[in-house]
Structures are given as C-alpha cells and as structure tokens.
Amino acid sequence: MIINNVRMVLRDDVVHGSLEIRQGVIHHISDSLSRHPGALDGEDALLLPGLVELHTDNLDKCFTPRPGVAWPAMAAMRHHDAVIIASGITTVFDAIAVGDVRDGGHRLSTLRHLIDTVIASQQAQANRADHFIHLRCELPHKDTLGLFEQLANFPLVSLVSLMDHSPGQRQFASREKYYQYYKGKYQLNDTQMTAFEQEQLAGSLRWSQPNRAAIVQLCRAKKLTMASHDDAAFEHVEQTYQQGGSIAEFPTTEAAAKAAQQFGMRVLMGAPNVVCGGSHSGNVAAHHLAALGCLDILSSDYYPASLLESAFIMHEDERNSLNLAQAVALVSHNPAAALGLHDRGCIEEGRRADLLLVERHPSRLELKRVWRRGIRVY
Template sequence: MTRLINARLVLPHAILDGDLTFDDTGIIAPEATTSDPAGDVLDCDGDFIIPGIIDLHTDNLERQVLPRVNARWPSRSAFIAHDAQCAVAGVTTVFDSLSLGDINGRDRIQTFEDGIDDLAELSAAGVLRAEHLLHLRCELIAPEMQELFEMVRDDERLKPILRLVSLMDHSPGVGQYADIARWRKGRLGDGLTEIEIDVSLEEIRANRIEHLEKNRAYVQSFCRENHVALASHDDRLEEEVNRNHADGISIAEFPVSMTAARCAHALNMDVIAGAPNIVRGGSHSGNVNAMDLIRAGLVTALASDYVPSAMLEAAFCCVNQKALPLPDAIRLITDGPARIAGLTDRGRIEAGHRADLVQVHVHDGLPIVRRVWVGGRRVV
C-alpha cells in the first residue's frame, strides 16, 4: 500500500489538499491530511496529483519509426521508445493510432503492420510502462484499407484492445486539406515535381470515387456489430457532421472549423481537439484554433495527435490563459477521454478506480511530471 502525503489532489470538480492511499487493486481513499499516515509514505512536497492521462489519438509511434526521412528505425525499439515517451509525459493509457492505408506511399502501411505485432507481443510480455489500446485510423480512399483492417479483425491478440476506430479522408480539397494550393506547396516541400503532384492528385481523386463509400460502409458495419466506438475525423462542414450523426457516429475528432465543432456539440456528439494546437497557439495547418473551441465550451477531450507531452501542457495552458479552472482542464485529458472510450475504471481520483496517477510539479506555469503510477505500480 502506498500513501501520498502533502499533495494537492485534483478531483473531478475540486482540488483537495490532502493524502491519497492506493495499492495495485486501486485507489483506496482520497482524504484530507491526517497526522498519522500509514503504509509506504511518499511526500509530494505540495505537488498536484492528477489521474493518469488518457490519450485517445497519438501518432507518436510514427515519429519513432521514422526519426528522419529515409531512416526507418527497428520497429520494436521504436515501440519501446514510444511507450517510454508516453509514460514520462504522464500518459498511462495510450490509444496507439495506426493508419490503415497511406495516400503518399507505403511508410504508414509498414508502420501499421509492424506496429500491431509489436503492440500485441510487448503487451503480452508485460514490458510496457503504460497500458496500450488500439485506435484504427481508416483511410477511406485507400484501396488496401479493408485488407489491412482484416489483419486486426482476424487476430485474437488484438480484438480485446481494439477500442476506437476513426474515419479519415485526407483527400486534397476536403477536411484538413481543403486548401489545395497549400497541399500542393507541402508536396513540393516533400521533393515532388509539379508533374508528380498532378499525377498523385488524379490518382487520389480516382481512388476516392472508387473506394470511399464502400470502405465507409464496411467500417461502420464492423463497429456497429462489435460495439466499437467510431469517430469522424477532420470535419469541416455542417453537412459532414450531420451525415456522421445520422449514421450513428457520436464522436467528432479534430473538427477543423468552428462551424463543424458547433454543429457536433449541438447534436450531443463528443468533440476531441488537438493538444498541440493549444500548446502552439494555433493549428499547424491553418485550421481552427483549439483554444477558441475550449472557450466556446465545445470540447469534451484533448488528444496528443503527435506530441505526448502536449496533453498535460495543454491542460495547464487552459488554466494559465484563464479559459478553464484546473479541475475542468484536467478532465479534458482524463475523465473526458475515459468516458468517450467507455473506460469506466479510470480517469478520476476516486475510491475504487484504478491507481493510474501522476505527480505534477509546476514551475513558472509549466507542468513537470515527477512520478507516474500505472495500476498502482510506479513506472516513472
């Protein structure tokens, strides 16, 4: 049994200066400071204790697999590094977001194929610090999407950890890449010629016509029959949100416009915003500022997208910029994601919940992770 003393416990709707007792069976009791602490006592020196962070969408593995262009890292080493980066960022539940399809080559396909094997084997071996679950990002215009999906569908190791699926259409002219001129400029920066870009654009458009609707129907049918949470991705227009809602989709992930976010919220859909957008002070691709969505009361949860440490820092940005009080900001990275994913055993400092916990020291407004526990076991 471990007892944390001299802590500031961030509860769902309040901050309690007190002690917290837990073991590997879960949280026993958050309570006001007592004069006679028992068990293995750790003094938190007045730091905050928050629930373990739950990240519904992280592409961080891709950054470890390809730390430089044309420098693919051994996949298992990359996964271990990814896990460590998540843990030291206070992320105790990681939804590894692997892409089914790649409209710009095969890099993401190889990352997916290697990643699902590493995820299954390393999790079974008990060598990972955080708990890893699976989020399938389905590129609907990709010809190979269904074939890749079936690799997970037919793998008994992966079925129990498949908890979230999202529908993506990264075609130029829609969603995140609505500005085709901006998209073309990005491809030029990748080293493509104008002729190569034209050929790629025509191929993408043809694939969109041929594959998008049948892939969408396939994924929707699977999620409905297997009770897996399904999200839309990069919605821009009300028409897109309304169609998703009519199809039973209840999560809007990374809406790229205020219009789409407002529409989703009005339809009681959960809205996930990008934490890096908040830390950077805006979207890296020219879309809606996530802090504006926060201030409008439209966001249910944050996700790291591509920087695990952005989760905690974004929550404190919300506090520092007076957009939210601390308990509300912390709920965006703990209780909110837990509810969306149906994880009823975590996300709160509450008796009976899993002892996924993070000790956070704040220096000049910047949160610094001091200790992390997953299931009552210290991992950082």
C-alpha cells in the same frame, strides 16, 4: 501506499490532503494530511489522474525513424512506451494508419508487424503504459477495406477513425495549405505534387464512400467505437452520427464542432493546436471551441509531450473559463469515458491508481513521478 501533502485534482475541485492506495486501486481520499511515518511527502505538488491519449502517431515514428529505416520491433516499442509514459500518459491508443496516402499505403505485413508488437509487449507486461490500438482508416485508398477486414479482429483494437485527406475539403479545404504540407512531407517538386493531388482526388471519388459504408458496417457488428476526422460541415458530422460514430476528431470549423455537440458526440481537438496557439492547417483554434463550450477531449496527435502542457494552458488562458479540474478532465476523464474505460481517468475511490505528481513552475511544468496501478513507472 500513502501519498501525502498533495493538491489532488479531483473531478470538480482541487483538494489538499492525502491519498491511500491498496492493490493498485485508490482506496481512500482525505482532505487532511496523513501522520503515517511511511507516507510519501508530495511536497505540496499537484496530483493528477494519469492522462488518456486517444490518437497518437508516435508509434509509427519509432518504428520508421527515417524513410527506409525499420527499427528493431521491441526496441522501437520500448522507446515509444518510454516517450508516452514520460509525457504523463498512462493509457494510450496507438494510432495505426490503414491505407496510407502515398506509395500504395502500408502493406498488411507492415501493419501486422506494428500491431503484433503492441500486443506482444502488452501480453508480456513489458510496457509501462497501458496500450490499445486505434485504426486510422484512410478511405480514398483501394486497399483500405481489405486491410481493415483482417486487422479489426486483433486484440486491443478498440477505436476506428474514418478519414479523407484528399485536397479541397475537410483538413485541406485550403489548397495552399495542402501543397505546403505534402510538398514538404514528401519532398515533391511542382510536377510531382500536381500528379499526387490528382491521384488523391481520383482515389477519393472512387473509394471513399464504398469504403466508409463497409467499414461502418463492420464496426457496428464488432461494437467498435467510431470517430469521424476533420469534419468541416454539418453534413459531415450528421453522416457520422447517423452511422453510429460518437467522437468528432479535429473538426476544422466552429460549425462542425457545434454540430457534433448538437448530436451528443464528443469533440476532440489537438493539444499541439493549444500549445502553438492555433491550427497549422489554418483551421479553427482549440481555445476558440473551448470558449464556446464545444471542446471535450484533447489529443497529443503528433507530439506526446503536448498533452500535459495543453491542460495547463487551457486552464490559464483567460479566453476560457475552465478551472483546473475541468481542464485536466479534457486529457483524463473525458477520453476515458468516451471509450468506456470507467475504471480510470479521475482521482476517485475505487478507480485505478494511475497518477501523476506534477509541479507547476512559472515558466515550465515538471513531471516528478508517474504511477500506473499504484506502481511507480517514472
């Protein structure tokens, strides 16, 4: 297949020309137009590499659209996959929470159900995007380690993040923001919220450090990529680095992001932070870190459609100095490289033909087509 008359966003430049695909791989890139009569006319649209998403909670929302509602597994997976591919994401790490912060966390049967469905749909080649599994380990929970020990051996588990959402630190250094978030999320009154807070503080004190030490040891033995989560201080980042972590997810302060950069870790921030102009928790803004040169990866987190839009916002934001190629790398090449996926993430000869055809209008983005391994999937 030849895609003609497109502005290709390469690693370092934007080149107008054509691209040839053979057997799912980018075979040739040309800075001139093709004269082949069967070439697809891209009509001067932008051709981007498929997006790579390292941390999205969208899967869980599709399986449990409302409290107490368990959607049929494969139907939920189809919907999740459709949302992902319609957002321009061709490679996704589905984030699954191990040890939730409420109601005893997810039981093993529930978590296995989610993971089994991802694996089964991948093996059946039923998905349009390429799915991996990201285990989000909530350290202050008594069941987290036992669950992780049983889940870490599953196929597709490739990324592990270590987190502690207890109040007064990291993401919720502001108690006001903590109350606002969890009272709204779980519909708690003041008395219930106070009890919930005390329970989370006690869990953190009892379980966070021993769970962290044991999970880190298992990750290193299994050679799983590790990420910290919501680092707020130099000490948080230093601990993760010394334990073998390579990604700092959603650092909450400039100091933590600079520390991650100092240690050679990749800094990941939320695309919703970019789209909304800042953090909903009152923490550091992604555009501020970008202006400092302390941003490597963007993740859609809780809103898949934000990922593609965030790249263009970052490029067009006058506070940053990112050209379009650098902005697109935040959502494609950089996350792929962070997980060792060197066969994708950029438009380059020999790489997978995971591609997006995008038109940028004055007030909106239009995702016209998506290909994965050269096959049109959207």
